[in-house]
Amino acid sequence: MEETSSTSQKSTQELAMEGQKHLEDTIESAFQILSSMNDELCNPNLWSTSSPPPNVNTTNGHHGPSNGVSNGDATSSDAAHHFEMGGGALDEARLRYKASVAALRSVLIAIPNSKKAKAYDIDPMLTDEMDAEKLEDRASALRKELEDKNKHLKILIDQLRDLITDISSWQSPIVV
DSSP: HHHHHHHHSHHHHHHHHHHHHHHHHHHHHHHHHHHHHHHHHOOOGGOSSSSOOOOOOOTOOBBSSSSOOOOOHHHHHHHHHHIIIIIIIHHHHHHHHHHHHHHHHHHHHHHHHHHHHHHHOOOOOHHHHHHHHHHHHHHHHHHHHHHHHHHHHHHHHHHHHEEEHHHHHHHOOOOO
């Protein structure tokens, strides 16, 4: 449980790195399981010697030993010998695999929780900086818009001045 509480306080990047480590451990453990199984299957000393390969008994037509004798005691001693020779490595690899999968699952569960916590726990200084940048961008856009409108207004005032000048020259009395 202690690992779960510590993972909830980590950043997503830290959790991703930890998850990658657990994934590598899981793959290594799975490879170890396959390797141990291969070693056991390829080692004739670990094979059970009590039951020979199935033979067809010509007398009754069934598969199995032709003498009909069962070696139950030999089978149990071979199983104990099998565990001593290679079964321990396989069991150890299985335990490592289960532990690494459990750790990987806890990290995968913690990632969405860290994103939720990050959404609620935003640094106020960072928020102020983001707001300040947005406000500066908006102020710059408004200044440019004001400059464009002032140019347009100046043109309109000049046109109005010219119009007033023209109208006043038409209405002036002609002096002869």
